[in-house]
Amino acid sequence: MKDYIIDLEAEKSEILKRYRALLRACKPTMKKGDKKMIRQAFDMAVENHKDMRRKSGEPYIYHPIAVAQIAAEEIGLGTTSIVCALLHDVVEDTHISLEDIEREFGKKCAKIIDGLTKISGVFDANSSMQAENFRKMLLTLADDVRVILIKLADRLHNMRTMDFMPRDKQLKICSETVYLYAPLAHRLGLYAIKSELEDLSMKYMEPETYKFIAQKLNEKKAERELFIKEFIGPINKILAEQDLHANVLGRPKSIHSIWTKMKKKGIPFEEVYDLFAIRIVLDSKPENEKADSWKAYSIVTDLYRPNPDRLRDWISSPKANGYESLHTTVMGPKGQWVEVQIRTQRMNEIAEKGFAAHWKYKESSSDSGLDQWVQKVRELLSNPEANALDFLDDFKMNLFSDEIFIFTPKGDLIQLPIEATALDFAFEIHSDIGARCIGAKVNHKLVPLSYKLQNGDQVEVITSGKQTPKEDWLNFVVTAKAKAKIKSSLKEEKRKIAEDGKEILERKLKSLKITYNSDNIYKLSYFFKLQSTQDLFYNVAKGIIDLKDLKEFAASEKVVEQKPQQNIDSEKIQNIIKQVKSNDSDVLLIGEDMQKIDYKLSNCCNPIPGDDVFGFVTVSDGIKIHRTNCPNATKLMSSFGYRIVKAKWNSQKQLAFLTGLRITGIDEVGLINNLTQVISNDFKVNMRSITMDTEDGIFQGTIMIYVNDTQHLENLIKKIKEVKGITDVLRFDSSEETISVKN
Numbered sequence: 001m002k003d004y005i006i007d008l009e010a011e012k013s014e015i016l017k018r019y020r021a022l023l024r025a026c027k028p029t030m031k032k033g034d035k036k037m038i039r040q041a042f043d044m045a046v047e048n049h050k051d052m053r054r055k056s057g058e059p060y061i062y063h064p065i066a067v068a069q070i071a072a073e074e075i076g077l078g079t080t081s082i083v084c085a086l087l088h089d090v091v092e093d094t095h096i097s098l099e100d101i102e103r104e105f106g107k108k109c110a111k112i113i114d115g116l117t118k119i120s121g122v123f124d125a126n127s128s129m130q131a132e133n134f135r136k137m138l139l140t141l142a143d144d145v146r147v148i149l150i151k152l153a154d155r156l157h158n159m160r161t162m163d164f165m166p167r168d169k170q171l172k173i174c175s176e177t178v179y180l181y182a183p184l185a186h187r188l189g190l191y192a193i194k195s196e197l198e199d200l201s202m203k204y205m206e207p208e209t210y211k212f213i214a215q216k217l218n219e220k221k222a223e224r225e226l227f228i229k230e231f232i233g234p235i236n237k238i239l240a241e242q243d244l245h246a247n248v249l250g251r252p253k254s255i256h257s258i259w260t261k262m263k264k265k266g267i268p269f270e271e272v273y274d275l276f277a278i279r280i281v282l283d284s285k286p287e288n289e290k291a292d293s294w295k296a297y298s299i300v301t302d303l304y305r306p307n308p309d310r311l312r313d314w315i316s317s318p319k320a321n322g323y324e325s326l327h328t329t330v331m332g333p334k335g336q337w338v339e340v341q342i343r344t345q346r347m348n349e350i351a352e353k354g355f356a357a358h359w360k361y362k363e364s365s366s367d368s369g370l371d372q373w374v375q376k377v378r379e380l381l382s383n384p385e386a387n388a389l390d391f392l393d394d395f396k397m398n399l400f401s402d403e404i405f406i407f408t409p410k411g412d413l414i415q416l417p418i419e420a421t422a423l424d425f426a427f428e429i430h431s432d433i434g435a436r437c438i439g440a441k442v443n444h445k446l447v448p449l450s451y452k453l454q455n456g457d458q459v460e461v462i463t464s465g466k467q468t469p470k471e472d473w474l475n476f477v478v479t480a481k482a483k484a485k486i487k488s489s490l491k492e493e494k495r496k497i498a499e500d501g502k503e504i505l506e507r508k509l510k511s512l513k514i515t516y517n518s519d520n521i522y523k524l525s526y527f528f529k530l531q532s533t534q535d536l537f538y539n540v541a542k543g544i545i546d547l548k549d550l551k552e553f554a555a556s557e558k559v560v561e562q563k564p565q566q567n568i569d570s571e572k573i574q575n576i577i578k579q580v581k582s583n584d585s586d587v588l589l590i591g592e593d594m595q596k597i598d599y600k601l602s603n604c605c606n607p608i609p610g611d612d613v614f615g616f617v618t619v620s621d622g623i624k625i626h627r628t629n630c631p632n633a634t635k636l637m638s639s640f641g642y643r644i645v646k647a648k649w650n651s652q653k654q655l656a657f658l659t660g661l662r663i664t665g666i667d668e669v670g671l672i673n674n675l676t677q678v679i680s681n682d683f684k685v686n687m688r689s690i691t692m693d694t695e696d697g698i699f700q701g702t703i704m705i706y707v708n709d710t711q712h713l714e715n716l717i718k719k720i721k722e723v724k725g726i727t728d729v730l731r732f733d734s735s736e737e738t739i740s741v742k743n
Helices: 001-029 035-046 062-073 078-087 098-105 107-118 127-143 146-159 169-189 191-205 209-217 223-243 255-263 286-303 345-360 369-381 390-398 423-431 431-435 471-475 479-510 518-527 534-541 547-555 569-577 634-637 672-682 708-720
Strands: 246-252 277-284 326-332 337-344 403-408 415-416 437-442 445-448 459-463 588-590 612-617 623-627 642-647 657-666 687-695 697-708 727-731
Touching: 001 078, 035 062, 035 078, 035 098, 062 146, 078 107, 098 107, 098 326, 098 634, 107 223, 107 390, 127 277, 146 169, 169 191, 169 634, 169 642, 191 345, 209 255, 223 246, 223 277, 223 286, 255 423, 277 286, 277 345, 277 403, 286 326, 286 337, 286 345, 337 547, 415 423, 423 431, 423 459, 423 687, 431 437, 431 479, 459 547, 459 642, 471 479, 479 534, 479 547, 479 657, 518 534, 569 642, 612 634, 612 727, 623 634, 657 708, 672 687, 672 708, 697 708, 708 727
Parallel strands: 277 337
Antiparallel strands: 246 277, 326 337, 403 415, 437 445, 437 459, 588 642, 612 623, 612 642, 657 697, 657 727, 687 697
16 A cells, blocks of 8 residues: 555656646746646646546556647647647546636637547547548638647657557557648648657557668767768858858658658668758848858858759748748768758748747748648638548648649749649639630640649640530549539539439339339449439430330349448448358458458458558458558558458468569579579479569569568578679569559
8 A cells, every 4th residue: 555655646746747847848938827827727637637547557647748748849839729738638538528618718728629529539430430530620720720739749649658559559540640640740840740750650560660770770870970070060160151150960861751762762771871961050030031041052062062953942932831941962072962951040940840830920921831721721621522531532632742833824823732734723723714624825835634734834724615524524633622623513414414314214114114212213223233313313314224224123133122331330340250251261360359260361462471460341352451561551541440450470370472572683694594593493482473674784573472471581582682683672562553442
């Protein structure tokens, strides 16, 4: 008993210590009376969470204090946000009501906490609910952006303390984080938080790769620091001579960004040269910011030769999230490319603290890209008919992607996502102009509607009063605004045609002596595999379904008691798992109870024993097994978390599994023979296919082979690399197509 009391006292002391640290973080934004309000919120949180513990066994109150600390220190939010961060879980988890919050802290706090409570459920009973939750969160952006900023602080702390969560929960939460929250942090200008969320997700999703890169970075740390010191010495000297006050430092790249570069370029860690960036932060007066930045650029490029293709000027044209900086890549003293970022203290604060800092400097900002972005969010949310999952895809495409800058004939600047077409531009100008668009002139040259625009293009739209939106337009537009307007127009047109089809169908059924009623209409929709009765009427009006087809229906014995269900719910998932019969394929154990259940290995990533895997319950194809780093895993886990089941390899059986290797090398006599000798004779591995292509003395090939597990594969790769002429061997997914998540 004594030990327990001592523990409680120690915890009480730790809670007060953390509270004092929070007050220190809040000091820069505190006004008179704020400390009292924060103390009141802290006392309410402590009292109402006193009997609650986290999975780690720690007092629950540590979490809201940490969220408030992140909001204050890392995002730069003020007192109202700190109060809401401290109380963000009380309405959901305790007896405290929103009325209590409003009475004690006012309407604004109650509204923010209401927003946080509505979006607290991450993995709901079905996929559209998850997407709807995200939509709800974004609705608050138009009203009060602090809801999203506190939610990001909440997510960051949960990611930092996820060691005690079960493995399947870790994977689901990481997938949702990397799919939605990290891009959202990026778009709101919170680069440090975005990088940490990506790194933490990678730590749990790809632990071996994460540890490998972290270890490599640590090994090179001393060498890297010496290089940075030698590189920035001359820059500091000339900046001081020219009376430019600046802080010059080396900033390491995140583990996730290094891994992304390795994958994108297909190179090993040793060939990633830009493991860090040099940042020059200038202490400049507002009126001198641009001139001082270009002076610093001139100093750097006088000392080190710049790469002419790698200059990025986000000072003249800031990014949509308000980011301003000059980026250049220069050749360092040891023949190594080095990225240099040049910005002022104001720009740096916006880059570090994003939205919160943007509002602080808003009055001095003549044109806010961030305001335009918020307006685009509102436009996207204003489409009430959008399917929740389509909404998520459109949101990612339009609001998380990098943008291009397009000019109107009068020189006005329009921001569009990369891959945007001339038709997207037309809809961006005005919905009616988009609907009547028949073509465009890009840089005075006539182009089709599907023409993909490039940064800096000047576009003139050509319209016709006779033009109406076409269905094939949906194949090449990318902006949510264009898609929504086209779909809306097509839907109205389809509705009119379907009305005619309804009358035609009624007459034809009468001639076949079939009663026209809702039961038979549903049976017809099911018979012709159509998703709605409107599709049925439309197909009849268009002549796709004629009298002959209706006679086939009349002669068939198919009977449907009710309208077919399109969605799959949690209960159905469990039934699918229960109905799946076990066979001899006991290489994998599946589900919470680790049973021997039948499954299929997914073609999109071809998992093999030793890979980290999970099961995905499909509607019509049983359980499919995916690697956790499968190209489709993130989307499946974040959008369909409730259909994910545990899976692990059973080491008792030795079977052969198909996987692919991509091989690069220098073409030498006998190379193919030496390669096949290692695979077939030395390793006794069966090959399903081999393709080779040679150009200018370099050969590239792919081999599909059968291996037992990841260890077997790693040994084979190691041996192949020893073959004279081979420079690189990489495992690849046999099918690099993206699967449909509705399967």
